[in-house]
Amino acid sequence: MRLVTAILKPFKLDDVKTALESFGVQGMTVSEVQGFGRQRGHTEVYRGAEYTVSFVPKVRLEVLVDDADAHDVIDVIAKSAHTGSIGDGKVWSTPVDEVVRVRTGERGAEAL
Amino acid sequence: MPAIDSGDTGWVLVCTALVLLMTPGLAFFYAGMVRAKSVLSMLMQNYVCIAVVSVVWVVLGYTIAFGSDVGGGLLGGFRFTGMAHMAEPVPGYELSIPPLLFAFFQLMFAILTTALISGAMADRVRFGAFVVFAGLWSLLVYAPLAHWAFSPSGWMVQSGMLDFAGGYVVEINCGAAALAVAIVVGRRHGWPREAMPPHSLPLTLLGAGLLWFGWFGFNAGSALKADGLAVQALVNTHMAGVGGLLAWIATERIRNGVATTLGAASGAVAGLVAITPACGYLDTLPALLLGVLAGAGCVLAVQLKYRFGYDDSLDVVGVHYVGGVIGILFLGFFATSGVNPAVAHEGLVYGGGFGQLGRQAVGVVAATAFSFLATYLIARAVNAVIPLRVSDEDEDTGLDQALHSESAYDFGSVRSMGRIG
Numbered sequence: 001m002r003l004v005t006a007i008l009k010p011f012k013l014d015d016v017k018t019a020l021e022s023f024g025v026q027g028m029t030v031s032e033v034q035g036f037g038r039q040r041g042h043t044e045v046y047r048g049a050e051y052t053v054s055f056v057p058k059v060r061l062e063v064l065v066d067d068a069d070a071h072d073v074i075d076v077i078a079k080s081a082h083t084g085s086i087g088d089g090k091v092w093s094t095p096v097d098e099v100v101r102v103r104t105g106e107r108g109a110e111a112l
Numbered sequence: 113m114p115a116i117d118s119g120d121t122g123w124v125l126v127c128t129a130l131v132l133l134m135t136p137g138l139a140f141f142y143a144g145m146v147r148a149k150s151v152l153s154m155l156m157q158n159y160v161c162i163a164v165v166s167v168v169w170v171v172l173g174y175t176i177a178f179g180s181d182v183g184g185g186l187l188g189g190f191r192f193t194g195m196a197h198m199a200e201p202v203p204g205y206e207l208s209i210p211p212l213l214f215a216f217f218q219l220m221f222a223i224l225t226t227a228l229i230s231g232a233m234a235d236r237v238r239f240g241a242f243v244v245f246a247g248l249w250s251l252l253v254y255a256p257l258a259h260w261a262f263s264p265s266g267w268m269v270q271s272g273m274l275d276f277a278g279g280y281v282v283e284i285n286c287g288a289a290a291l292a293v294a295i296v297v298g299r300r301h302g303w304p305r306e307a308m309p310p311h312s313l314p315l316t317l318l319g320a321g322l323l324w325f326g327w328f329g330f331n332a333g334s335a336l337k338a339d340g341l342a343v344q345a346l347v348n349t350h351m352a353g354v355g356g357l358l359a360w361i362a363t364e365r366i367r368n369g370v371a372t373t374l375g376a377a378s379g380a381v382a383g384l385v386a387i388t389p390a391c392g393y394l395d396t397l398p399a400l401l402l403g404v405l406a407g408a409g410c411v412l413a414v415q416l417k418y419r420f421g422y423d424d425s426l427d428v429v430g431v432h433y434v435g436g437v438i439g440i441l442f443l444g445f446f447a448t449s450g451v452n453p454a455v456a457h458e459g460l461v462y463g464g465g466f467g468q469l470g471r472q473a474v475g476v477v478a479a480t481a482f483s484f485l486a487t488y489l490i491a492r493a494v495n496a497v498i499p500l501r502v503s504d505e506d507e508d509t510g511l512d513q514a515l516h517s518e519s520a521y522d523f524g525s526v527r528s529m530g531r532i533g
Contacts, residue, residue: 044309045368047378047414047427051307 001096001109002070004077006061007035007089012081013059019080020063025073026112029062039087058089064099064112117208123338124209124217130329131220135162135227137322141377142231144315145426147308149510150235151520157242161227164243165250169219170195173251177218177258178202185267188259204264207336217333218258224330225282226250229487231426232290233297233500235308236507239515241498245293245491253289253486257281257479272456273475274447274468276345277334279389279440280479287433288483290424296491297500299423301507308425313373320377324353327384331391344451345391348399349384352391355403356383356410363411375411378431382410385435390443393455398446405442406435437476444469 008016013030020028034055041054065073070093077091101111139158143151165173171194179188180203191197198212207214226246230237260266261273261280268280275281300308310316331349335342360379361371383403387394390402414430417423424430448462449455457471458464494500501507506514513519 045364045370045372046309046374048364048368048411049415049418050368051309053307 001099001112002065002067002093003096004063004065004070004073004091004093006077006081006091007033008059008061008077008081009083009087009089010057010059012083012088013061016061016077016080019076020073023073023076025063025065027063031060031062033058033060037087037090056087064096065093066109066112114206114208116210117337119338120208120336121210121213123342124213124333124336127329127333128213128217128220130326131217131224131333132162132326134220134224134323134326134330135159137319137326138224138227139319140315141319141323141381142234142316142426144312144317144319145231145310145374146234147510148311148521149512151311151512152516152518153237153239153511154230154234156239156516157230157237157246158227160239160243161230161246161250162223164247165223165226166219168247168251169215169222169255173222173255174215174218176251176255177222178215178263181259181263181265185260185263185265185270187256188263188265205336209336214336217336218262221278221282221330222250222254222258225254225278225286228282228286228428228432229289229293231428232294232424234425235300235511236502237297237500237511238498238502239511241494241500244498245494245500248490248494249289249487252490253483254281254285257285257483261475261479268475268478271471271474272468273471274393274443274455275389275440275475276392277331277388279436280475283385283388283432283436284440284476284479285483287429287431287436288480289487290428291422291433292484292487293491293500294422294424294429296488296495299421300425301504303423303425304418304421310374313377317373317377320380324380324384327353327388331388335392341392341452344394344396347396348391348394349387351396351400352383352387352403352406353380354383355400355405356380356386356407357403359383359404359407360411363408367411378414378427379407379411382406382431382435385410385432386439386442389436389439390447393443393447393452395446395448395451398442398461402439402442402446406438409438410435433480440472440476441469444472 035058044051074091099111100107139155143154146154175190175192176188179192182189202211202214258281261268261275328346332342332346357376357380361375364375365371383406386402386406410431413434414427445460447455447459457468
């Protein structure tokens, strides 16, 4: 099993969610996060003082998938999150040792 | 004493309520500009001024400000201690309203002026120490200066210095005091390197709107009658607020490339500050010009704290002191007896020469020196007994939690899970 993690532009979340659902993904976890990459931050002005805001609001999306699906799920996310402008985000996956469904106690791929 | 006039009394009753509303307005104007962790402490400092200053004023403050002069136009006597002898006329005034109403209308000014100082030491002052400071300040600084510049027997009034509704007494006074406390209390940790942007500009704009509304009572009410002068003062007040708003956002559009909501609120307040001493002595168009000068002047003045390194957190000096000075000096140019027969010497523009400008400037030096020095001494004295500043840890945590055991915002997330007891 693998954990696919994606950092997205918040307004692309709905497109990504729809694309993943049509691919067959059963669930996902989303959190609001702040960060920067090559996009860097932006500037705000209060009473003439300019503040550099380094961290930009982003959405972090996490999906647990079977090893066989990991590559395709990454592709689905990368395609649906794409705008072509700077700050589109990143997608990566990491190996997962153990998964348990809390309600039933099922383990491993059964629990996905 | 002239007969009590029901129209005048009704108007000043309403104005008293209008001016009271300025303190909650100021509280929200300020609270929006602080960080989310110290919102309640800012609101609390302003609201507690309503209570503390009222007690001090009723017991002693009023009689020091408006009692019969005890010598040199410096202080009033003790005849009105505890609101005694309120059937007697207010010394020096020919009022058609009850003296007790006058005393309470003036109380609202004392409350607001004291509350204004809180903006200079936002995010870092102990509540108890602030309460003591506020009570002492309203008695030892506000009341004497009100005697000087408002009471007809005060030395500034006697010397022909003009201050219709509080350029010396309110604006320059709170601004000079703000500089003194900012120096005594010291900078916030991280200032100016760390960004400390306003946490809620909608609150600030709402507060500015309430201030503007209440300012009609502050300025037009200072006519102490429901007459043509009150109308002119109200018109001038509005036009100066308008001029300040436009000038501030125009200036920042040129300097920073954007017009901001905080700029609009600040500009309106700057214009209203500047017109406060002048509203009863100017024609309409000079009032608009004054607002424009104040808006453009204050947007530049708020940068001074970075150059001189004092953390006047919410720009009490840059807006109230500088705006007050602009309004006071403007009278040297544009005061005219055509608007108010109380103007003994015409301004420069009306052929009166430099005399009035000189008098106004002497008043600026006197009010600034007295307010700054007296406030500095009071703040140092309070600080020696009860430290004014919170611990580093409490400052980091935020005053709302550290001092008041409350949070301004609870959105029902993980942090609101807990148990009673």
